[in-house]
Amino acid sequence: MAGTRFTPEREGELYTAVLGLLREVGYDALTMDAVAARAHTSKATLYRQWGSKAELVVRALRCEKPVFLDEVDTGSLRGDLDAVLEMTDDDRLEQDTALMRGLMQAASASTELHDALISQLINPETDGVDTLLRRAVDRGEVAADNPALGYVPHMMIGALAARLLIENRPVDRAFLRHYVHSVVFPALGV
Amino acid sequence: MAGTRFTPEREGELYTAVLGLLREVGYDALTMDAVAARAHTSKATLYRQWGSKAELVVRALRCEKPVFLDEVDTGSLRGDLDAVLEMTDDDRLEQDTALMRGLMQAASASTELHDALISQLINPETDGVDTLLRRAVDRGEVAADNPALGYVPHMMIGALAARLLIENRPVDRAFLRHYVHSVVFPALGV
Known part of the structure; x- marks a missing residue:
């Protein structure tokens, strides 16, 4: 089309x-x-x-999204996720999360928007994360049967939602880095 | 009042x-x-x-909430969180998460509802979680400086939001139990 x-x-x-x-x-x-x-x-x-x-x-x-996650390949999962965070800045993060928040609210009243957001914005991101994780498993960094492998999107969505809704503070890079190091890496055992 | x-x-x-x-x-x-x-x-x-x-x-x-989290005290953090999950059932979980989802959507258009939800429903829950975590630290189960201690609400909100929005499936007890065992316990090192 x-x-x-x-x-x-x-x-x-x-x-x-x-x-x-x-x-x-x-x-x-x-x-x-x-x-x-x-x-x-x-x-x-x-x-x-x-x-x-x-x-x-x-x-x-x-x-508009300039980077595709699966193009990041530093040789380690910790390096990959840190590199992904380095690619943005705080102004951009604040704008993007505010925009996504507004879109998710609009999506609650529009199945068409909801489905488009999931299929064209969220699923490509989770597919990109899966590629990074699969490489980490192939390198032996993460056990193939680690049960947290399927929950990285859940952990990250929680970081964004709780930051905005409960903490009532903008998402910034220092927060995301601390969260990834405190929650995502330990859950994956890296 | x-x-x-x-x-x-x-x-x-x-x-x-x-x-x-x-x-x-x-x-x-x-x-x-x-x-x-x-x-x-x-x-x-x-x-x-x-x-x-x-x-x-x-x-x-x-x-309406029948249980207060900080009344749960089984002697271990794993026991406490499993006990909290045992106190509900799948029908109740599905109803409650659908209701909270609708309320959070309504709250995006009402500061008054947003503030009431945070102060009277969400904060008491996170305070209850903090009490369970503090007991676990006092017992020596979790290191006092474990950086994931402040992120348990983020992890749990992510489980609920991602389940409903991305997976498009109801929250049930088996899912929450698997998530807590796969993400929350490893992040806390228990």
Whole structure:
């Protein structure tokens, strides 16, 4: 679907317009009319290419992600996860977690958005984590039958949710690093 | 406030009416008029006693909780957490997590509900967990400087959120037991 009628450059411009609007007004208030106006295209074209607002927003977010986790390969699991944390900064983390929080709230009222978030943003992340973990098992760093291997996404989602909801503080790199070293590494036995 | 004008029995009847309505229609659609009608009292009385819908709902939920975590004291942390899990059943877990999920969604649009949930439902739970953990440290089961001691709520919230949002499956006792044994105990070194 996406990409069949736009050049990559044009698609990039369009996603930039979507993400700008998303950060300004939030998911619920974002309209396809406003995207079309800002990106100098028509609403009909947007629907023809992306099918729905949920799909367009989630594709824009996916496209914006600069790093794919499974490209990180430092030779050790501790090195890999520390390297992943080094790739972002606190401003970006705070913006991204605020955005995801808003999207998950909007998703509670939209099965379409929920499914798009899971399939195009969350599942690729958990697949990337699985790749890093599988390499660690292959290197003998983590036991193949370690029962925590399937729970790394649970641990990380808990870090983000509890930080925002209970601690009422922004997610930053120092917090994530401390959490990964205090919880994730010991659970995996590395 | 609460309890100064009602007998404990009458207050219990009123909370039962609130929780029945909450489970039937959800937080957003629950009205003080409907509570007053079902509990055979007046809306003015409800506001005089509880101040707001958020406060009334959260107090009803708090009152319904039959067990306080810090009353569990089996002599070991593993025994304590297993005992806590034994006190519920799968139907109850599924209902309670669905209810909390709905309340957290409603809380994203209401600071008053958010603050009441944190102060009257979440903080007492995390305080109860801290009591169990402090006893485990005093017994020498967990090192006093174990950095995971402050993250047990994060780990547990992650289990619930990831189970509901990513796995799209209900929280049940077997899952929680496996998670606690796979993640929480290893992180704490017990």
